[in-house]
Structures are given as C-alpha cells and as structure tokens.
Amino acid sequence: xxxxxxxxxxxxxxxxxxxxxxxxxxxxxxxxxxxxxxxxxxxxxxxxxxxxxxxxxxxxxxxxxxxxxxxxxxxxxxxxxxxxxxxxxxx
Amino acid sequence: xxxxxxxxxxxxxxxxxxxxxxxxxxxxxxxxxxxxxxxxxxxxxxxxxxxxxxxxxxxxxxxxxxxxxxxxxxxxxxxxxxxxxxxxxxxxxxxxxxxxxxxxxxxxxxxxxxxxxxxxxxxxxxxxxxxxxxxxxxxxxxxxxxxxxxxxxxxxxxxxxxxxxxxxxxxxxxxxxxxxxxxxxxxxxxxxxxxxxxxxxxxxxxxxxxxxxxxxxxxxxxxxxxxxxxxxxxxxxxxxxxxxxxxxxxxxxxxxxxxxxxxxxxxxxxxxxxxxxxxxxxxxxxxxxxxxxxxxxxxxxxxxxxxxxxxxxxxxxxxxxxxxxxxxxxxxxxxxxxxxxxxxxxxxxxxxxxxxxxxxxxxxxxxxxxxxxxxxxxxxxxxxxxxxxxxxxxxxxxxxxxxxxxxxxxxxxxxxxxxxxxxxxxxxxxxxxxxxxxxxxxxxxxxxxxxxxxxxxxxxxxxxxxxxxxxxxxxxxxxxxxxxxxxxxxxxxxxxxxxxxxxxxxxxxxxxxxxxxxxxxxxxxxxxxxxxxxxxxxxxxxxxxxxxxxxxxxxxxxxxxxxxxxxxxxxxx
Numbered sequence: 011x012x013x014x015x016x017x018x019x020x021x022x023x024x025x026x027x028x029x030x031x032x033x034x035x036x037x038x039x040x041x042x043x044x045x046x047x048x049x050x051x052x053x054x055x056x057x058x059x060x061x062x063x064x065x066x067x068x069x070x071x072x073x074x075x076x077x078x079x080x081x082x083x084x085x086x087x088x089x090x091x092x093x094x095x096x097x098x099x100x101x
Numbered sequence: 102x103x104x105x106x107x108x109x110x111x112x113x114x115x116x117x118x119x120x121x122x123x124x125x126x127x128x129x130x131x132x133x134x135x136x137x138x139x140x141x142x143x144x145x146x147x148x149x150x151x152x153x154x155x156x157x158x159x160x161x162x163x164x165x166x167x168x169x170x171x172x173x174x175x176x177x178x179x180x181x182x183x184x185x186x187x188x189x190x191x192x193x194x195x196x197x198x199x200x201x202x203x204x205x206x207x208x209x210x211x212x213x214x215x216x217x218x219x220x221x222x223x224x225x226x227x228x229x230x231x232x233x234x235x236x237x238x239x240x241x242x243x244x245x246x247x248x249x250x251x252x253x254x255x256x257x258x259x260x261x262x263x264x265x266x267x268x269x270x271x272x273x274x275x276x277x278x279x280x281x282x283x284x285x286x287x288x289x290x291x292x293x294x295x296x297x298x299x300x301x302x303x304x305x306x307x308x309x310x311x312x313x314x315x316x317x318x319x320x321x322x323x324x325x326x327x328x329x330x331x332x333x334x335x336x337x338x339x340x341x342x343x344x345x346x347x348x349x350x351x352x353x354x355x356x357x358x359x360x361x362x363x364x365x366x367x368x369x370x371x372x373x374x375x376x377x378x379x380x381x382x383x384x385x386x387x388x389x390x391x392x393x394x395x396x397x398x399x400x401x402x403x404x405x406x407x408x409x410x411x412x413x414x415x416x417x418x419x420x421x422x423x424x425x426x427x428x429x430x431x432x433x434x435x436x437x438x439x440x441x442x443x444x445x446x447x448x449x450x451x452x453x454x455x456x457x458x459x460x461x462x463x464x465x466x467x468x469x470x471x472x473x474x475x476x477x478x479x480x481x482x483x484x485x486x487x488x489x490x491x492x493x494x495x496x497x498x499x500x501x502x503x504x505x506x507x508x509x510x511x512x513x514x515x516x517x518x519x520x521x522x523x524x525x526x527x528x529x530x531x532x533x534x535x536x537x538x539x540x541x542x543x544x545x546x547x548x549x550x551x552x553x554x555x556x557x558x559x560x561x562x563x564x565x566x567x568x569x570x571x572x573x574x575x576x577x578x579x580x581x582x583x584x585x586x587x588x589x590x591x592x593x594x595x596x597x598x599x600x601x602x603x604x605x606x607x608x609x610x611x612x613x614x615x616x617x618x619x620x621x622x623x624x625x626x627x628x629x630x631x632x633x634x635x636x637x638x639x640x641x642x643x644x645x646x647x648x649x650x651x652x653x654x655x656x657x658x659x660x661x662x663x664x665x666x667x668x669x670x671x672x673x674x
Contacts, residue, residue: 017210019209019210027204027205031204051209051210052213055217056217058213059214059217059218062197063210064192064194064211064214064235065206065210065211066206066208066209066213067206068210078199078201079201080200080201080202080203081200081203081206081238082203082204083203083204083205084204085204085205086204087203089203093203
C-alpha cells in the first residue's frame with residue numbers, strides 16, 4: 011500500500027497539474043494500492059510550516075519506507091517513478 | 102516632493118547613504134559575493150526593526166540553518182534569543198538535498214505559510230536570504246522570472262519591507278548571476294556589497310546601485326563588520342558639518358608653545374605635527390597627552406610605531422610621566438601595531454576606542470600609518486573622516502605624520518610639499534619639526550606652519566628635550582641663518598660676555614667719575630677753607646690796622662704827656 015501526501019497551493023496551475031498527474035500515475039502503476047491525502051497550504055499553513063513545506067506542489071511518499079519528497083507538477087513521469095522506486099513496473 | 106518612506110536599518114552609514122533606510126513596503130535587493138556580509142546585513146536590518154522600530158520580522162533562510170545563523174551572529178550582542186520569542190522569526194527553508202523535482206513548482210506554498218505567520222506576529226519586515234538557492238531549482242529562466250514576480254507582487258500586496266539577498270557572479274561583483282539579472286530591474290532598491298583584497302589588505306565596500314524615488318549616495322563606501330555589526334563609513338554629508346566651534350584653548354603641554362600659539366590649541370581642533378624620524382613628534386604629542394590628563398581629561402593615545410610601554414618609558418626620559426595616568430585610568434595607551442587591516446578598520450577601531458573611553462583628547466602617532474600598503478587609496482578619506490568625526494565629537498585631535506627622510510630635509514620648504522596624506526590641509530594647526538644641521542650638530546627646530554584663527558609666532562624655535570621636560574628656546578638668527586644648539590649657546594655666551602664687558606666698563610667709568618667728583622669736591626672744600634683763611638686774614642688785617650690806628654693816637658698823646666704836656670697842663674691849671 012502506497013501512502014501519499016500531496017501539498018498543494020490552492021488552485022495554482024502547478025498544483026492542479028500535480029493532482030492530475032499523481033492520480034494518473036497511481037491509477038496506472040498502483041491500481042488500488044494507493045492512498046492520497048491532499049493538503050492545501052492555504053488552508054493549513056501551520057501544518058505546512060511544521061512539515062517544512064515551502065515549495066508547492068510537494069509530494070511526500072509516507073509509505074512504504076523510505077519517505078521521499080518530490081517537488082513539482084509531477085509531469086516528468088519517469089522521474090517520479092524512479093523516485094518512487096517503480097521503474098521496474100514502468101518498464 | 103516626498104519619496105517613499107524609509108525603514109531604517111540601524112546600520113550606521115547605510116541609513117545615511119540611503120537617506121533614512123530601505124524603502125518601506127517595497128523590495129530591496131542585496132547582492133554580494135561569498136563572505137561579503139549579506140546575511141549579517143539582512144539580519145541586522147531585521148534586528149533593528151524588531152528591537153527599535155516595533156517592526157517584527159521574519160528571516161527566511163535558504164542556505165544556512167537558522168541555528169547556525171543565530172550562532173554566527175552571537176558575537177554582535179543582538180540578543181536574538183530574546184527577540185526570537187515574539188518579534189523575530191527564523192524559517193528554515195533549505196531545500197532538502199535528496200529532494201527530487203519532477204516538473205514545475207512554485208513558491209505559493211512558502212508564501213501561504215509566511216502569510217499565516219505574518220498575520221500572527223504582525224511582521225513588517227521580511228528577509229529572503231540566499232534566494233538564489235531556491236531559484237536555481239526552477240527549471241528555466243521563465244519559471245525564475247515568474248516566481249520572482251510572484252514574490253515581488255506578494256511583498257507589495259502585503260506592504261512588507263522586503264530584503265532579498267542574492268549571490269553575485271564571481272567575476273563582476275556588481276552583477277547578479279545571469280539568470281537572476283532581471284531582479285535588479287524589478288526591485289526598488291539595490292545594494293551591492295563587495296569584498297576585495299588590495300595588496301593583501303582586505304577591503305569591504307558597499308554601494309547603493311539604485312533607489313527608486315529617493316536620492317542616495319552613489320559612491321562606494323567602505324564598510325566593516327565590527328563588534329556590533331555593520332559599520333559603513335560614509336563621508337560626512339554637508340548637513341551635519343557645522344560642528345560647534347570653540348574658543349577654549351587647551352594646552353599643548355609645552356608652555357612656550359602655548360605662548361607661540363596664543364594660548365594653546367583650540368578645543369576640538371585637529372593638530373598635525375609633521376617631521377622626520379626622531380624629531381620629537383611623539384614627545385610633543387606625549388606632552389599634549391600629559392597636559393590633558395593633568396587637566397583631568399580622559400585621553401586616548403594610539404601608537405602605531407611602538408609598544409605602549411615603550412612609549413611611556415621613552416617619554417618618561419624627557420620628563421613626561423604618563424604612567425600614573427595610565428594607572429588611574431585616565432589615559433589609555435594603545436599600541437596599534439598589531440591591528441592589521443584596512444584604513445577603515447583602523448578608523449572604526451579608533452572611533453570605538455574613543456567612544457568606549459569617553460575621551461576628550463586623542464593622539465594618533467603617526468597618522469601616516471593609515472596609508473600603509475594597500476591603503477593608499479582610502480587613507481586620505483579615512484584621515485579626512487577622522488578629523489571630521491573628532492571635530493563633531495568635540496575631541497581634540499593631535500596626530501603626527503612621519504615625513505620621508507630621503508626627501509631634502511635641510512630646506513625648510515621642500516619636505517612639506519611631500520604630502521602623502523592630505524591631513525595638512527584639513528588640520529587646524531600644523532606644527533613642523535625638523536633638523537637643522539649646522540657646525541656638526543643636529544638640532545631640532547619647531548615652527549608653526551599654520552594655526553587657523555590664531556595669531557601665531559612666525560619664528561622657528563629650538564626644541565630642547567631634557568630630563569626636566571620639553572622647552573622651546575629662541576633661535577638666534579645671524580645673517581639670515583638660524584642658530585641652534587652649540588652655536589646658539591656660543592652666541593648666547595658671546596653676547597653675555599659682551600654684556601659683561603660693557604657693564605664693567607660702565608662701572609669703571611662711574612668710579613672714575615666718582616673719583617673726579619670727589620677730587621673736585623675736595624678741591625672745593627680746600628678752596629673754601631682757604632677762602633675762610635683769607636677772610637680771617639682779612640679781618641685780622643682790618644683789626645690790626647684799627648688797633649694800630651688807636652695805638653698811634655694814644656701813643657701820640659702819651660708822648661705829648663711825656664714831653665711836658667704844657668698844653669694839657671695849661672689846660673688843667
């Protein structure tokens with residue numbers, strides 16, 4: 011089971027793109043094995059501050075270990091897969 | 102016409118350069134190379150705001166952890182821990198090293214976080230330190246531009262006084278690295294720091310490159326990171342040049358020199374003593390320091406040549422006893438031989454020392470030390486500012502300047518033209534010491550070249566140092582030449598001899614005259630006696646004549662009697 015937390019900044023273009031890209035990747039490579047929690051930094055700034063989120067969007071892979079952080083709109087699928095350790099399934 | 106209101110930085114010099122501080126509610130860019138002091142300046146700006154202006158601030162650190170920044174700034178005595186509790190916030194915004202970026206991102210998250218914090222603590226100032234770190238993560242120039250504009254408009258919208266620091270390119274200190282160049286055009290104010298090493302001496306300079314809607318000093322100003330932070334050396338602005346003038350005189354420590362100057366130096370004036378090595382410049386300035394201490398004035402004596410104890414010992418040999426004033430704390434002797442640095446460093450240290458000692462009199466021996474290797478360019482302006490500063494602070498300044506021995510020292514005029522440091526034109530009083538070599542001797546001559554606002558003696562005097570102290574002696578001029586030392590002594594001696602001879606001759610003459618008079622008097626007396634004798638003789642003569650006459654008649658009648666005296670008898674019968 012993959013647990014993701016995605017920090018977004020309201021409806022900023024990069025954030026909107028990130029949500030779409032993440033969902034697409036999960037559907038394709040992790041069908042039914044994923045859980046996405048979306049945090050809007052505008053709504054929970056204190057939380058973002060506590061988590062050290064300054065750049066949006068930021069994707070945090072909470073599980074499985076290790077925890078990874080990926081920033082950006084996740085448009086670069088290959089990079090995202092590599093960072094998540096999913097290259098094999100992409101191939 | 103009013104420009105933007107200013108947010109003072111609390112940095113001496115920078116506020117003067119910018120006529121009050123950074124533009125309030127706008128963005129300022131601070132550019133500098135590595136180690137140029139960007140972070141310290143930015144932090145000082147926040148500290149001043151939080152502590153003295155009731156403007157809480159946020160420091161967003163992209164390059165260093167806030168912990169390290171706080172630790173590094175510990176030495177400045179800003180009491181960051183205390184401020185951090187409510188009016189100063191550090192945000193650690195360092196991108197994690199293992200961060201993967203996949204696609205476009207923006208700073209909205211950071212701004213959202215900041216927005217919440219700003220609302221909570223009512224922050225008015227914000228610093229983005231080393232913003233280039235995060236900008237470098239952005240994929241292209243367009244993204245950088247977009248994020249910069251986002252940041253800028255966010256700052257403007259929140260009316261925050263923002264300070265963004267960026268690293269400058271390695272080669273050109275004034276230019277921001279290529280992809281961020283546009284930032285310089287976007288901001289309202291840009292300040293550039295640079296750090297260079299000239300002939301082994303470190304020089305830090307600050308320049309305000311632009312300031313929308315306000316005047317500013319355009320020149321590069323040297324600055325120093327001192328004990329309490331930044332210190333920018335700004336040439337005095339015209340506005341505060343009217344230092345109060347004083348008619349009070351302070352003794353030079355040499356009685357006859359005071360007389361020559363019409364009472365001494367003016368209080369808060371600057372005195373320059375020039376001369377070659379060994380012409381007693383230090384002695385003369387020491388005499389001044391001693392006199393100041395004797396009056397009870399706190400004094401700082403800065404020696405660039407020798408150790409403080411050496412100076413004290415050497416001056417004691419000519420009867421200038423400074424040790425007791427050092428002991429009672431009135432006099433502070435500083436050997437600046439050990440201070441290495443630019444002329445600016447010296448100036449700042451001198452200022453600090455004088456301020457800390459609350460000195461009214463300052464001696465710098467020699468001020469020419471400021472123009473040591475690497476400092477030639479700035480030494481003049483430093484000396485100038487030193488004089489201005491001491492005048493403004495009502496400090497009486499005596500500085501010496503070593504003249505080059507190799508220049509022709511035997512002609513009174515020529516060495517004075519050698520003016521490596523233009524203190525001479527700024528100093529109020531200029532005393533020149535030189536040697537006069539004559540008849541196998543080298544004697545010290547003192548002349549007052551100028552003394553503003555004072556009628557002063559035009560004569561060269563001989564400076565005599567002895568264990569009893571420093572005195573001046575009249576120099577004889579013989580046939581247009583000044584006589585000193587043995588020649589003067591000889592001249593004095595021969596004059597004394599001549600004087601004695603005339604005196605003796607006079608005495609002799611007087612005795613002779615007395616004798617003559619006495620003789621005459623005796624003669625008068627004897628004549629008088631003679632006269633008396635003559636008179637007596639005359640009387641005697643008269644008397645004897647009379648008596649003879651009487652006797653004669655008597656005798657005749659007697660004879661008649663004796664002869665028969667018929668007539669008489671007849672008469673009687």
